[in-house]
Amino acid sequence: MQTLPIHLDLFALVILLGVAQGLFLGVFFLTGERRKSLANRCLGLFTLAISSISGEIFLNYTNYTFRVLWMGDFAEPFNFVLGPLFYFFVYSRLWKRLPRYWQWHLVPFAIWLVNAVTWFYQPIEFKYNSYIDSQHPELPFIHSKPYIEEDFTGLRPYINELTLLSCLIYAILALITLQRASRQKTSGQAIFGFTSLRLLSWLFALVPVLIVVVKPQFYRDVGDFLLATYVSLTIYTMSYLVMRGSHFFQDDPLTESPITEPDVPAEPKKKYEKSALSEELEEAVLTRLNRLLDAEKPYLESDLSLPKLADRLNTSPHNLSQLLNDRLGMTFFDWLATHRIAEARRLLNDPVTTNLKIDEIAERVGYNSPSAFHTAFKRLTNQTPAQFRNQLASTR
Incomplete structure (x- = not known):
């Protein structure tokens, strides 16, 4: 099997840092007191899924997949969980619960996860051919006989179109949910962080637009690095929003200890007597x-x-x-x-x-x-x- 050297550039660095930051955010939202929030759990799972997809793109873009062929297309099923998880995050952030019949939204992911067995359980030569077919069609194929028939659904050739459709549907659902919540704002519904939710929803809505723009310009999947770069920038934006809402960097007001004369007992003070609040x-x-x-x-x-x-x-x-x-x-x-x-x-x-x-x-x-x-x-x-x-x- 012919391989190519590792390829590193600015795009690779941005994608790698985005993957690392996304994994960190995912763990952050799913641990500690934060995991008690349903919205945090949805956002944590979303960032882990999108980081896995970007991680696979990083391996393909840098040619590192040649060293880990056994991992080929490991993140592909997550394409169909991104949309539902983001929609769940927006919905639960606004209404503190998941939408009705939320389990049905995960059916495409479940089907693709089962379908993934047909390309996970294949000889290494088969995975090599699949990788060069999508990323390096100039390299020669090698003879390989699959263990089992690949893709029992027959839908895998349409992965890009199906991903586009999934992201588009759930981006629209998220924006509709925000619009309905905005109308009810004056009727007493709490909308905390509405501006941030709207920003993230529009950033997610740009994903299907970018797929339409990027995919026709490149043969097979070699243009995915541009999508992964955009995803990294989105993850950086999420990190900024998290840090902006943090109180870690804010100074607490210092309280000075009162000085009393020797041998004179300090007069009892009211709790807020020394406060400067006018x-x-x-x-x-x-x-x-x-x-x-x-x-x-x-x-x-x-x-x-x-x-x-x-x-x-x-x-x-x-x-x-x-x-x-x-x-x-x-x-x-x-x-x-x-x-x-x-x-x-x-x-x-x-x-x-x-x-x-x-x-x-x-x-x-x-x-x-x-x-x-x-x-x-x-x-x-x-x-x-x-x-x-x-x-x-x-x-x-």
Whole structure:
């Protein structure tokens, strides 16, 4: 078997760095507290899948596939999971759940995964011929007899067209979902990170466009390196959005220890007595908080925290905590529970949502744990959610 030397250039470097960053993001979203979010799990699986595809393109582009022929086309089935996973990510980020009958969206991936056995279980000579046919048609083929018949579906010659169709369908579904959510923004639905979701959706929508532009310009799959370069740039954009939302790089306000005279006991201080938060600043932050509540209802986000809310109000967590204590007379967690339970009561009383299960309502108002929702509801209303719903039903 004739081989070619390793080929490295700027495109190869960009693709390789994108693969590494994508794998890192995938692990990041699927570990720690982040994995509790359904949207994070979908995004983590999406980045792992797209990194696998880019990794295969990197091996082909650099000729490294000659050294690992046994891995030939290992990522091809993932072409049919990219669209569904991205759509699941957008949908779950907006509505905290997967779309109905979501399992059916994965049927093409399952079929292609089974079909993959017909080219995975082949002699190395067969895989060599497949590789040079798609990447280096100038090289001579070698005689090879397959173990089993390749491609029992007969669809593999249309892999590019089917991938284009899959990405196009799910890009449209994601954009439609965003459009519907945008219309409901003023009616009380929480849309956290809407701008970032829209940006990522349009970036994904460009993939089928690029396939249409790139594929006809190259023989077989040799133009895939341009698609992989674009994917890498998209992964870098995702990384930037993740870092932009992180509080790691923000300085926490330093608190100075009070200096007291010797042998004179320190006078007890109120919790926020030494805070520099003026009355004018309190009013400004409170105004921004009320506007945010009216526009986005951030308390419906399951991962909302005091630092995240403070960041969106352009203040520090310490100042926001003081504001909630001084002006509203409650801690952040009391404030969060109060608004969530008020929204839950509205949903339980709304004829449009009366068919929802209690656990579904708990998820909609930001609770990952149904037991935590029941505890908070009972504490604030002296009733369980079921008792509240039954009482409403008896008065109608």
